[in-house]
Amino acid sequence: MALYKTRAVVLKSINLSESDRLITFMTETQGKIKCVAKGARKIKNQFWGALEPMSLIHLIYFGKEHQSLFRLNHSDIIESFQTIRDxxxxxxxxxxxxxxxxxxxxxxxxxxxxxxxxxxxxxxxxxxxxxxxxxxxxxxxxxxxxxxxxxxxxxxxxxxxxxxxxxxxxxxxxxxxxxxxxxxxxxxxxxxxxxxxxxxxxxxxxxxxxxxxxxxxxxxxxxxxxxxxxxxxxxxxxxxxxxxxxxxxxxxx
Ligand SMILES: [Zn+2]
CATH class of the missing domain: 1.20.1440.120 (Recombination protein O, C-terminal domain)
Known part of the structure; x- marks a missing residue:
């Protein structure tokens, strides 16, 4: 297992189950990747808000090298581009x-x-x-x-x-x-x-x-x-x- 830390832009977010989301990111150092965000649909979850498409975030995720799906560990919003959303x-x-x-x-x-x-x-x-x-x-x-x-x-x-x-x-x-x-x-x-x-x-x-x-x-x-x-x-x-x-x-x- 490897842990990755990078800046990323959220490209897409789709619901996987009642509590989980599948998020596609364009990362600064690892190219385009997909992560499962466990519990991301629960409103009080720490990931909430930092996983909306277009947001620039600090992203931490983990998984095996060369696999196509990773697990999201942590995300912090850097810039939400609110003017665009308005x-x-x-x-x-x-x-x-x-x-x-x-x-x-x-x-x-x-x-x-x-x-x-x-x-x-x-x-x-x-x-x-x-x-x-x-x-x-x-x-x-x-x-x-x-x-x-x-x-x-x-x-x-x-x-x-x-x-x-x-x-x-x-x-x-x-x-x-x-x-x-x-x-x-x-x-x-x-x-x-x-x-x-x-x-x-x-x-x-x-x-x-x-x-x-x-x-x-x-x-x-x-x-x-x-x-x-x-x-x-x-x-x-x-x-x-x-x-x-x-x-x-x-x-x-
Ligand atoms: Zn010619």
Whole structure:
């Protein structure tokens, strides 16, 4: 048996029995893990409150190495992100971040950068009011960290520089095409150089300042379509929380 101590974000919490819960965490040092929390449904239990999805906590758990299910020992809340919980638009965006992380990241994938991305994005969501850049930033960076970064520098087939004008993109190859290769490979979508540069900025900018990235409304759809389609082709399915944030964005709530 080993005892693990780490910071973690609560991704998901489901009831297992009358008193127990099964909690999924994105931990700082051990990747995504699942723990059984015995007695967590009893209101006076010490775990209560620190196991709500989105909370950042100090987590102590134990179990055998390489097993898939652990036992929760102790959890202390560090940050509950209350501002996110109080605002529907932020709440749905936060839930989308959690869903996307849970769907895209496998257990045992120990990459501290994924925890940092999730934690810093929730902290930014707690502070920021313009959420569009942050949503797109989160999608594209999570794709990158799960090994699915699109090739935007040069043609994904022959490595030559893209031509002028609209840039063709192929989802199966996950990259842009030059004019020659676009005659052979399918063009799934096209976007402007401005959109390409914006996506590159999203990969580069400090998360807490991404709200300052302003881009023309005409590019919003191109970027959204691009990142969302990449997520879809990676996951093979739509996330339940996605239509909610899409509606919110369209209503401009
Ligand atoms: Zn080419």
């Amino acid at each position: 605002d529907f638009n932020k709440l749905y965006t936060g839930v989308y971040f959690l869903d996307l992380t849970d769907a895209m990241i496998l257990e045992g994938h120990q990459e501290k950068k994924i925890f940092n991305l999730l934690y810093q994005s929730l902290a930014a969501l707690n502070q920021q009011t313009e959420l569009e850049s942050l949503r797109r930033l989160f999608e594209i960076r999570l794709l990158k960290l799960s090994g699915y970064e699109p090739q935007l520098e040069h043609c994904v087939i022959c490595r030559s520089a893209p031509g002028n004008g609209m840039i063709p993109f192929n989802y199966a190859h996950n990259g842009i095409l030059c004019s020659t290769c676009s005659n052979r490979a399918r063009i799934d979508t096209q976007f402007s150089t401005g959109t390409r540069n914006y996506i590159k900025k999203l990969l580069d900018v400090e998360i807490k300042t991404c709200e300052r990235l302003k881009f023309p409304k005409s590019q919003t759809d191109e970027i959204e379509k691009m990142t969302h389609r990449l997520v879809l082709s990676h996951l093979g399915r739509e996330l339940k929380s996605y239509p909610f944030i899409k509606n919110m964005a369209e209503l401009n709530i």
